[in-house]
Amino acid sequence: MPSQRYNSLVPIKVDLRSDTVTKPSQAMRQAMAQAEVGDDVIDRDPTVRLLEERTANIMAQPAGLFVPSGSMSNLVALMTHLGRGDRYFAPRSAHILTHELGTAAWLAGGMAGELPWSLGPGIPSPDDVTAAAQEEPAKPAYYDLIARLLCLENTHNQAGGTVIRQAVAFQLVDAAHQVGWSVHLDGARIWHAAAAQGLTPSQAAGPVDSVTVCFSKGLGAPVGSMLCAPTGFIEQARRWRKALGGGMRQAGVLAAAALVALDQELPRIDQDRLRAVRLASALRELGLDSPEPDTNIVMVRPAAGSGLTPGQLAAAWAAAGVGCLVMGTAVRLVTHRDIDDSALGQAVDLIANATRQAA
Numbered sequence: 001m002p003s004q005r006y007n008s009l010v011p012i013k014v015d016l017r018s019d020t021v022t023k024p025s026q027a028m029r030q031a032m033a034q035a036e037v038g039d040d041v042i043d044r045d046p047t048v049r050l051l052e053e054r055t056a057n058i059m060a061q062p063a064g065l066f067v068p069s070g071s072m073s074n075l076v077a078l079m080t081h082l083g084r085g086d087r088y089f090a091p092r093s094a095h096i097l098t099h100e101l102g103t104a105a106w107l108a109g110g111m112a113g114e115l116p117w118s119l120g121p122g123i124p125s126p127d128d129v130t131a132a133a134q135e136e137p138a139k140p141a142y143y144d145l146i147a148r149l150l151c152l153e154n155t156h157n158q159a160g161g162t163v164i165r166q167a168v169a170f171q172l173v174d175a176a177h178q179v180g181w182s183v184h185l186d187g188a189r190i191w192h193a194a195a196a197q198g199l200t201p202s203q204a205a206g207p208v209d210s211v212t213v214c215f216s217k218g219l220g221a222p223v224g225s226m227l228c229a230p231t232g233f234i235e236q237a238r239r240w241r242k243a244l245g246g247g248m249r250q251a252g253v254l255a256a257a258a259l260v261a262l263d264q265e266l267p268r269i270d271q272d273r274l275r276a277v278r279l280a281s282a283l284r285e286l287g288l289d290s291p292e293p294d295t296n297i298v299m300v301r302p303a304a305g306s307g308l309t310p311g312q313l314a315a316a317w318a319a320a321g322v323g324c325l326v327m328g329t330a331v332r333l334v335t336h337r338d339i340d341d342s343a344l345g346q347a348v349d350l351i352a353n354a355t356r357q358a359a
């Protein structure tokens with residue numbers, strides 16, 4: 001279901017719309033001001049190079065490519081994996097299917113196939129992968145699509161920040177490799193999936209062939225994502241990035257903030273999950289329907305019989321100063337670096353009052 005933005009004229013007091021709303025920390029701003037820079041298009045920027053090496057290392061991949069956004073990272077990955085007339089599969093409501101304008105089809109040339117959520121919200125089963133592959137022609141005729149790629153999303157944003165547990169992640173990758181497909185992981189929030197399981201990000205990702213990670217979701221950097229993959233793959237992806245206008249010159253100023261994010265924000269990321277768990281519990285105490293979140297994304301639906309729609313609930317909260325988004329049949333609230341205990345308490349108080357008044 002498409003997400004819907006609720007715009008209120010009331011200023012936002014506590015912004016829970018997304019973990020992308022964070023402002024760069026003082027340490028990030030200082031690092032940006034002092035960053036050593038060069039022309040990354042001509043002969044590479046030293047701080048970008050450092051970030052690429054460091055992130056690739058974290059993800060246990062040979063190389064990295066710094067890109068402005070998660071969308072561009074996914075796109076250059078798919079342009080590298082796919083050709084025209086190919087097909088890729090992704091779980092229902094994956095970001096790449098619903099929120100990237102279908103660029104995988106019209107720029108990367110790949111037709112999308114959707115996988116069900118057989119193992120819970122956002123999570124297909126290895127059998128789903130095998131079954132999808134079996135439905136493809138064994139010997140494609142010249143007019144048939146050729147399935148080549150599985151795209152996973154960990155955590156799954158629209159399903160509510162759900163985690164593909166490590167054992168399942170490995171099985172999914174294995175199922176895809178067994179049928180001859182490569183695997184790309186949209187790990188925009190792999191940090192959260194890792195922390196929730198007490199794993200490193202590369203352990204949580206599993207043996208994927210390429211992975212996108214984001215510095216501007218949860219980690220609080222102002223801009224930037226990284227595509228990590230084998231060196232030859234990254235060389236080709238670098239060409240696609242340039243073709244899309246993503247060659248950035250003195251991008252070290254951005255990379256510097258991302259390096260601070262890895263140093264200072266990654267170690268504390270699980271606090272966002274713990275606060276999200278507390279938030280969902282407070283919402284349930286108000287009689288709302290809010291399952292315990294896996295990570296930092298809380299999904300909440302109006303109490304049964306309240307007669308309220310998610311849109312009305314979101315409108316009431318926004319009018320009280322709580323930033324939130326309607327996503328499908330739920331309201332989404334996201335904890336992040338700029339939400340400390342006191343902001344969380346304020347949000348709960350504002351939501352409690354507004355919900356009582358709306359009921």
Ligand SMILES: Cc1ncc(COP(=O)(O)O)c(C=O)c1O
Nearest residue numbers: 069070071072095153157186188
């Ligand atoms: C799972 C996921 N992938 C990719 C993206 C795209 O990132 P960007 O907004 O940096 O293009 C997002 C954005 O929210 C996301 O949630």
